[in-house]
Amino acid sequence: MDSDLVPDLEDADLDVYGWVLEHRSLEVDAVASATGRDPEEVRRSTQRLRRAHLLHVGPDDTSVAFAVAPDTAASQLVAPLEVQIRERERMISGIRAELGRFEPHYLQRRSAGESLEVLENLQDVRGALNRASDACVREMLTSQPGGGSRVPEAMQEALRRDEAMLKRGISIRSLYHHTARFNGPSQAYVAAASALGAEYRTAHELFGRLIVFDRELAFIPAQDGSWGAVVIREPSTVAYLCSIFEQTWDLATPFSNAAGQGLEEVAREIHETIIKLLGAGLKDEAIARRLGMSLRTARRHIADIMEELGAGSRFQAGVAAAMRGLLGADPGLAAAEAGPGLTDTGVPEE
Template sequence: MGKKDTKETHPHSVTELCEAGSRLYANALRNGRIPRADAEAAPCLTEFALLHPDPDDSDWLRPVPPSVALAQRLTPIEREISEHRRLSIALTETFEPFLTLSAQDTSSGHAITVLEGLDRINAALDLATAECASEMLTIQPSGPRSTEKRLMEALERDKPLIERGVRIRTLYQHTARYNSERLAYVEQFANGKAEYRTIDELVERLIILDETVAFLPIRDDRQTALELRHTGLVRYLIKVFEFMWSRAVPLTAGAPYETAPDGITDIQHSIAKLLVEGHVDEAIARRLGMNVRTCRAHIAKLASALGSGSRAQLGYLIAQSGILDQDH
């Protein structure tokens, strides 16, 4: 065991030669060799091949000339630099014919970009977020349950923005008020420049940064998204956001599912509106951010309140009751 311990290496690189190693290597260069026993104080010297056994006497070690030791370490580095230089030249030659073509129409070339795959979508989001300087607007529809991974991704993106003073405004569905993971996420920014509101119904996700770029998915599985940099489109989406924001309720304002004088809750009014529009249970649940079982429970309560005995009769009674004409 004792012999093995003497061969332990120092935890440093050759560019940070320890004090004992520097002293011993200098002595070896001045004297031509040093006793092997002395070198045990700096085992890194043999590990880095700065000392090698004396062929005439195994009890002594001779130094490798500094020029030789330096060349041994520089050669692979220079080879790698040359390879990167060769690659950069090859890439430049490959793209050079296209540079003049893209320069002919820079006004609309990147106005709309299709991003395929989560890796590319997240990379584009990360880049735009890093460049964001003033405000980020987001619409975040919830599924039946939020995944921890998705919330962690949002946290990693939002936290640096808050820390450098960027304002964040986010819209959720009312059901987010009963999602413990979502509430824990929001709580982390309670003292920052972040505002959260909820509204009964959201259609799709939207992210807008600095009135410059907007991201929105174009497939239900969120594997494909659009990156919009067209000024007119981005401004239009901001107006849509502001319209919804003005009708939303601050997350800290208490539960919005209060029972109206007619005995029907706000969420049931939202479900009634979607039922009359012809949406099926699954679509209603998705748009309101709840699971289908909860949605059907609300439908059952709505039917009971209106005295409906069937789904077909429920739609008729909703229309006749006038509840959709009221301002909720």
């Protein structure tokens, strides 16, 4: 409690207040005797009660006092605060009105029909995501590449947003890389949101970062490597993105299978995928990005694989893997690295 407005009240104050309420008197010795309090303690209590406007003492006779209704005392204390709040509200309205004059110029940057909008900074992206979440009425789909790179603060914000949506009956489905199963914060996030009804699956590779609301509004990363995003409202493009999500979702593994054999299966799939990517000629950085793991972790896996294959070079590892039939048929692995993809960009994770 703000001591400038009202002191921290104590149990003794209840006794003194009750006595005055019943006897309309403030004889210190009488109050002390009846309440079992020390006279000096009664005097200090009286001062606190008067500062809290809970006790009024007669101007001529200090032994005459009366207790004030708590609601009345509270109204007297909060009156200055309410004046300040109203003043702050006027200031807020003024700021919004003044800056709102620039809104038309900002909106001019949207493409015709507002089917495409570029958000250039993290604050705008988060604000747009929060507004879209509030307006969502049916479903949210997300693809979140990266196994352990999610910022805890962003995850807390996303969990609060998701919780509000789930309580409104909105369906939430999210895709992660397999490596998310080995990340503590991601495990905790999924456990908390799953308990509220959200669904999560993981895959060894994802098409990129994507958030879709009600199959009408999609967010994808900006291509400049910033924390910006592109907001898409054009129906055919949003439907196409949703179809990519559904195809990946059907092939993904439920996150609930993370224990026991589930983790073993995930680890095996990651291991086999790295072998295929090595065979396709991808570099360490590209492999780490494709699988949503750190470069250090990717290099540790690669070193283990080369030792397992008895290879001294990537070329030898590729030959050995091919001879053992480990590469299989996986068209498009190298082609996906021909240009910057969704995972090369930076729509901030929820």
